[in-house]
Amino acid sequence: xxxxxxxxxxxxxxxxxxxxxxxxxxxxxxxxxxxxxxxxxxxxxxxxxxxxxxxxxxxxxxxxxxxxxxxxxxxxxxxxxxxxxxxxxxxxxxxxxxxxxxxxxxxxxxxxxxxxxxxxxxxxxxxxxxxxxxxxxxxxxxxxxxxxxxxxxxxxxxxxxxxxxxxxxxxxxxxxxxxxxxxxxxxxxxxxxxxxxxxxxxxxxxxxxxxxxxxxxxxxxxxxxxxxxxxxxxxxxxxxxxxxxxxxxxxxxxxxxxxxxxxxxxxxxxxxxxxxxxxxxxxxxxxxxxxxxxxxxxxxxxxxxxxxxxxxxxxxxxxxxx
Amino acid sequence: xxxxxxxxxxxxxxxxxxxxxxxxxxxxxxxxxxxxxxxxxxxxxxxxxxxxxxxxxxxxxxxxxxxxxxxxxxxxxxxxxxxxxxxxxxxxxxxxxxxxxxxxxxxxxxxxxxxxxxxxxxxxxxxxxxxxxxxxxxxxxxxxxxxxxxxxxxxxxxxxxxxxxxxxxxxxxxxxxxxxxxxxxxxxxxxxxxxxxxxxxxxxxxxxxxxxxxxxxxxxxxxxxxxxxxxxxxxxxxxxxxxxxxxxxxxxxxxxxxxxxxxxxxxxxxxxxxxxxxxxxxxxxxxxxx
Numbered sequence: 001x002x003x004x005x006x007x008x009x010x011x012x013x014x015x016x017x018x019x020x021x022x023x024x025x026x027x028x029x030x031x032x033x034x035x036x037x038x039x040x041x042x043x044x045x046x047x048x049x050x051x052x053x054x055x056x057x058x059x060x061x062x063x064x065x066x067x068x069x070x071x072x073x074x075x076x077x078x079x080x081x082x083x084x085x086x087x088x089x090x091x092x093x094x095x096x097x098x099x100x101x102x103x104x105x106x107x108x109x110x111x112x113x114x115x116x117x118x119x120x121x122x123x124x125x126x127x128x129x130x131x132x133x134x135x136x137x138x139x140x141x142x143x144x145x146x147x148x149x150x151x152x153x154x155x156x157x158x159x160x161x162x163x164x165x166x167x168x169x170x171x172x173x174x175x176x177x178x179x180x181x182x183x184x185x186x187x188x189x190x191x192x193x194x195x196x197x198x199x200x201x202x203x204x205x206x207x208x209x210x211x212x213x214x215x216x217x218x219x220x221x222x223x224x225x226x227x228x229x230x231x232x233x234x235x236x237x238x239x240x241x242x243x244x245x246x247x248x249x250x251x252x253x254x255x256x257x258x259x260x261x262x263x264x265x266x267x268x269x270x271x272x273x274x275x276x277x278x279x280x281x282x283x284x285x286x287x288x289x290x291x292x293x294x295x296x297x298x299x300x301x302x303x304x305x306x307x308x309x310x311x312x313x314x315x316x317x318x319x320x321x322x
Numbered sequence: 323x324x325x326x327x328x329x330x331x332x333x334x335x336x337x338x339x340x341x342x343x344x345x346x347x348x349x350x351x352x353x354x355x356x357x358x359x360x361x362x363x364x365x366x367x368x369x370x371x372x373x374x375x376x377x378x379x380x381x382x383x384x385x386x387x388x389x390x391x392x393x394x395x396x397x398x399x400x401x402x403x404x405x406x407x408x409x410x411x412x413x414x415x416x417x418x419x420x421x422x423x424x425x426x427x428x429x430x431x432x433x434x435x436x437x438x439x440x441x442x443x444x445x446x447x448x449x450x451x452x453x454x455x456x457x458x459x460x461x462x463x464x465x466x467x468x469x470x471x472x473x474x475x476x477x478x479x480x481x482x483x484x485x486x487x488x489x490x491x492x493x494x495x496x497x498x499x500x501x502x503x504x505x506x507x508x509x510x511x512x513x514x515x516x517x518x519x520x521x522x523x524x525x526x527x528x529x530x531x532x533x534x535x536x537x538x539x540x541x542x543x544x545x546x547x548x549x550x551x552x553x554x555x556x557x558x559x560x561x562x563x564x565x566x567x568x569x570x571x572x573x574x575x576x577x578x579x580x581x582x583x584x585x586x587x588x589x590x591x592x593x594x595x596x597x598x599x600x601x602x603x604x605x606x607x608x609x610x611x612x
Contacts, residue, residue, distance in 0.1 A: 056420060103603050110360055110419050114553050115602045118595040121550075125592045236546075240427065247424055281435040288428030289408060296415040 017160055021153035030152045034224070036265045037159035038217060042238070043245040043257040044166045045213035049206045050243060051251025052179060054186030055105065059116035061239035062123040063093040063211040067218025068233040069127060072139050075222070082143075083158070086219030093215025094208045101207040105200070108189070117236070124234035138229030141222065155224050159217070166213045171254040182206055183252075248291055250298025259300055327461045332579040334462055338472045339537060340575020344568045345475035346530030346548070347555030348482055349523030355562020356499045357516045359409055359422040363430035364552060365545035366437075367397060367524050368531025372540050373437060375532045376446050386448050386532050387474060393532075394525045401524030404429070405517045413516075430545065437542040447539040448532075471536035478529045482522065483564050495519055499562050554598050560608025569610055 021030065046060050070092045071085035080088075104115050128136045146154075173179040181202045184192040192199050222228055241264075249260025267287070271280035295302035350364045371393050378389035408429065412421040453467045486492035497505040498515045506512050534540065534548065551574070559570030577597070581590045601609065 054417070056423075107602060107606055110354075110423075111557075111602055111606045113423070114557065115599055117553075118599045118602075121595045122592055122599070125588065125595070129588050129592070244424060244427070247420070278435040278439045282432050285428040285431030285435070288431070289425055292415075292421050292424045292428070293408065293411045296412065296421055 014164065018157065021156055024149065027149055027152050030149075030156050032265075032269060034152070034156050034159055036262055037156075037163040038221065039242065039245060039261040039265050040163045040258055041159070041166045041217045042214050043242040043249075043261045044163070044170050044254070045210045046242050047170060047246045047251055047254070047257040048173065048182075048210040049203070050210075051246050051256060052174070052182040052186065053203055053206050055108075055203065055207070056110075056113045056243060057116040057207070057210075058113045058239050058243060059118070059120035059123075060210070060214060060242055061234060061236060062120040063097060064214040064218040064221070064238065065123060065127070065230070065234040066093045066096055067215030068222040068228055069133060069218075070215070071219035072141060072222040072228045073133065075141055076139060082220065082223035085222075086216045089219030089222075090212045090216035093218070094212040097208045097211030098204065101204050105203045105207060117239070120234065120236060120239055124230050124236075127234065128230045134228065136230065138227060138232075141226045141228065143223060143226050155220070158220055162213070162217060162220070167254060167258055169209075169213075170257075174254050178202065178205070244288060247298060248288070250300035250302075252297065253300055256298050256300045260298065263299070328583055329580070331462050332583040333576055334459075334464060334579075335468070336576035336579025337572055338464070338468045338575070339579065340572035341472040341475040341479075342530060342533040342537065342571070343551050343555050343574055344571025345478045345526060345533060347552050347559070347567045347571055348479055348564060349526035349530075350552045351556045351559065351562055351564075351567045352482075352495075352499075352519055353523045354556060356495055356519045357409070357413070358418045359520070360419055360426070361523065362423055362426040362549065363433055363545075364426075364523070364527050365531075365548035366430045366433040366542075367400075367527040368534060368548060369540055369542060369545045370433060370437060370531070371397060371528030372448070372531040372535035373441050373446070375535060376448055379448060379450065385450060386535070387470070390529060390532060393528055397528040398521040398525040401521035402517050404524070405520040409516075409520060410513070434542045434545065441542070443541050443543065445539040445541045446535075448535045453536075467536045471533035474529065475533050478526060478533075479564065479568050482526060485522070486564060491515075491518060550594075554594065556608075557598060557606075558601055558609055560610045563608065563610055566608055566610035570608075 017033075020033070042060065042064060046057065049055050049057055067086070067089035070089040071080075071082060074080040074085040074088065075082060100119055104112060104119070107115055127133050133139075173182075181192070181197050181199075184195070184197055185199050185203060189199055218233065221233070225232065242261075245260040245264050246257040247260070248264055249258065250256030268280075268284065271283055291299065346365070346368060350361060353359045353361050353364075371390070374393045375386035375389045378384040378392075379386055408425060409422065412418065412425055415421040448467075450467065452470075453465070455466045457464045457466065457469070484492075486496055494505065494510045494515050495518065497508065497510060498512060498519075502512060505515075531540075531548075538544075554574050555567050555570045558574060559566030559568070574594075578590060578594065581593050585593065
């Protein structure tokens with residue numbers, strides 16, 4: 001597929017998605033795609049630090065939760081409009097990432113994973129026990145009454161935009177100098193340092209940026225659910241899910257988290273409709289094992305590798321060799 | 323509140339609890355240290371053994387400790403099989419730590435839901451005939467079942483220690499932990515060593531799970547919480563160190579016991595996670611690693 005055709009397909013798909021609410025699909029369907037967009041945003045932004053730089057953050061849900069709480073508090077205390085509140089929410093999440101990133105990003109591998117996991121637990125527990133933030137009772141947001149179909153369509157469009165911006169940023173970064181620096185950190189941080197790559201600065205920048213988008217998404221999500229509770233927005237399973245989505249699709253490229261998030265959300269939804277949740281979860285768990293054993297780099301690199309020999313010169317040479 | 327009896331009591335129960343964390347964490351620490359495999363499903367195997375023990379007790383009236391005689395060899399075999407068919411294929415991947423975490427996370431989901439199907443999500447507690455009896459040391463109360471669980475844990479850790487430091491295979495395991503390539507050059511079969519390590523780790527998790535079940539109620543999703551304790555033990559004690567895990571388990575137990583006496587319960591967890599974060603940031607190689 002040449003690049004013009006690729007681009008045309010891409011924009012057609014995007015336009016089709018943007019126009020979808022006009023044909024008045026069922027509300028359930030809109031809410032489902034909204035959830036898919038949310039996971040695309042979360043796992044694509046996670047991929048900046050987790051996939052590109054190889055620093056597995058298991059606490060990313062904390063940035064999402066912080067975003068939710070910042071915009072919920074701004075609305076409740078200062079009556080700032082939900083959609084304006086999302087920007088400070090993202091900025092605040094980025095600020096928190098900058099503060100905790102400074103000490104935590106010195107740790108590598110599983111240690112970084114555990115320290116970020118702890119951070120997510122602490123954020124959850126602090127919010128739950130702090131009465132100013134609603135404590136374990138949560139916050140009810142009194143919103144303007146809107147037609148359900150209209151409000152779902154509105155949130156759908158906003159998240160489509162945000163997902164588009166996140167994925168576009170990820171794609172730009174992948175081929176930029178910044179992205180290459182992150183890739184060098186993932187491959188071998190010591191060598192990267194000896195080549196004068198400012199690894200500490202790049203890691204911090206990637207971490208802050210990867211916290212910003214979940215913060216913004218959380219800021220909008222607060223109004224979508226309109227009842228904010230730590231168990232919902234600091235749920236550690238979301239954290240784990242976004243990591244798995246990105247790794248499932250393949251963390252080295254921008255396509256990976258998008259494909260991982262879309263496919264896993266669809267599989268999850270279908271399984272939980274048709275069979276008992278326990279069986280659905282068993283199939284889900286088995287899927288992770290199968291993917292990591294047979295396609296350790298994720299689905300996207302696997303598909304690319306297997307699609308290549310079918311076209312062009314490489315095919316004949318490889319067939320001749322084997 | 324500052325009553326010495328309260329403090330002593332919480333230290334004693336902390337030590338009893340910590341011994342169990344230690345046994346539970348040893349296997350987790352070994353697979354991490356020797357094979358660079360972080361087994362997220364470790365605690366799930368503990369829960370599985372606890373269910374087998376519970377089942378043996380309620381259906382056949384077998385004492386949980388006796389049921390270990392059946393479940394430990396079975397868990398060892400399960401560990402060997404899992405190693406052969408699931409862990410072995412990923413050891414060639416570029417990043418074993420990440421791959422193993424994803425793999426065993428999948429395994430943990432499968433195990434948890436199989437257990438949910440078999441035993442429902444209701445909370446269970448192992449209660450034997452001697453559960454309600456206690457020993458009194460002055461004003462300090464020690465429940466017999468907790469003491470038994472503690473003794474079981476100490477015996478388990480002692481057995482693993484003797485295996486590692488007094489047998490040839492144990493020596494091979496330690497050599498692999500220190501330097502896999504060097505060990506392979508000396509003719510140590512890495513595959514066999516990691517297979518034994520994995521089987522042993524799963525079996526020790528089973529013993530730890532039964533010991534835990536004496537003290538805490540459990541249900542299939544509880545393994546997530548137990549996993550946090552495992553990470554605490556391993557990170558405080560240093561990855562791969564037996565004595566480190568033992569001491570770390572005791573320290574954590576005492577900290578939980580003491581802080582439980584002085585703070586409201588919900589802040590104890592904040593304290594624990596804060597402690598874990600602090601240790602990771604200041605001394606990530608663990609407090610006891612040489």
